[in-house]
Amino acid sequence: MPNFQSDGLTLAYESFGDGFPVLCIHGFASSGKVNWIDTGWVEALTSAGYRAITLDNRGHGQSDKPYDTEAYYPQVMAKDAVALLDHLGIEKAAVLGYSMGARIAAFMAFQDEERVVCAIFGGMGMNLINGLSDGNDIIAGLRAPALAGLTHPTARQFRIFAEHTGADREALAACMETSREPMARADVRRINVPVLVAVGEADVMAGPPEPLAELIPGAEAFVIPKRDHMRATGDAKFKAAAIEFLGRTLPANSHS
Template identity: 85%
Template sequence: MAALPQFVSDGLRLAYESAGEGLPVLCIHGFASSGKVNWIDTGWVETLTGAGYRAITLDNRGHGNSDKPYDPERYYPHDMANDAVALLDHLGIERAAILGYSMGARISAFLAFEHEERVACAIFGGMGMNLINGLSDGNDIISGLRAPSLAELIHPTARQFRIFADHTGADREALAACMETSRQPMARADVRRISVPVLVAVGEADEMAGSPEPLAELLPQGEAFVIPKRDHMRATGDKAFKTAALQFLGKTFA
């Protein structure tokens, strides 16, 4: 396979891909995933390009084909939001729609708050009120990533992410460092200052994200969408989620 194109942000070489023409949608993946796993393999890139958009996928630092520092201080959402801006600069894009899932939605929130002029609208997938409340079992996930084997793990979320990390061939030590700081909550007052249109989409059976409706109510231009019959992992590529996202983009990004 050909190497992915790269750019430099904060001294790190980060990988990305771009497909299609038209208005740009920057897709920011979740924890332990990658641009390919989160957006290409789930059909999102095909969906977006088929609707006339340019789909840009980014491998976050610590993930995929990007550099993987082991220092937890390199993984705050603020820093990864700056990576997204650096990619837009690299591609000569002034404004884009942002599509983030889980950790990628948290990064998208910091991006929309700190760089409002670069964001036309945003979709927070797999992230509800835990954007503010934080992730309660992050330490269990870290322990699971560093455990000698899966057989030792009892905590269900830790097992889930360990299996996912092993399946994607991820660098588990880099992921453990990422988990320490990437789950930084966003202040409620800052959420209220995100002025761009935001769709908050969370699976009906998602126990990790927190409720979408109260987060949407805090956002000046927020709206909530419940992805029917889906948990955190299975909501990512859901057809109803894609339909709702395209409808949202159609009315907020032109």
């Protein structure tokens, strides 16, 4: 995979298609491939005329995996995303994030508004502000000697997911410590780009999408029917809503 440098780390990315760039930022314990390629997102975006760029966040996929908890604040990971745009010579992009990736996208839209044309927050509602209540259980689950003794349902889910993707569980535990830092309500109100907040109907991890969309000027909410946090990622209705939103806010034939 091609890579670039950010904050002393070597991070991996891939780019597909032409057209206006959509930077895709994956969720916790996932990767660009697992979150965006395997789920059909890259195919859907390129078919709609966009350039899909997937990033492996620090601690994930083919990117460097520091064990220092200080390395994983969302503000820091948002700077990685901007560094990728710099590396590719891209002035402005649409940003699509899922779960932790949506939190990173939110900090990016706040910190580097001039680089973000519009944003899609998938799998992230009011817990952008309220934080993640299961975080310590997930960390304990990642560090547990084996899956067998784990009873906490979310911890079990992420442990199974991490094992399935061959992730570095110690890097993920460090990431979970700080990447879930909530965004200040006042900062959320100051996000000044069009935003689609899309959350599964049965998603208990994200928090509701509607109140978050109400806080952001020019945001709208979409409920992904009958999906929980894990199963909403590649949902066809989510893809259709995202591409419709991009089409309204960012025509595929527009130029950066």
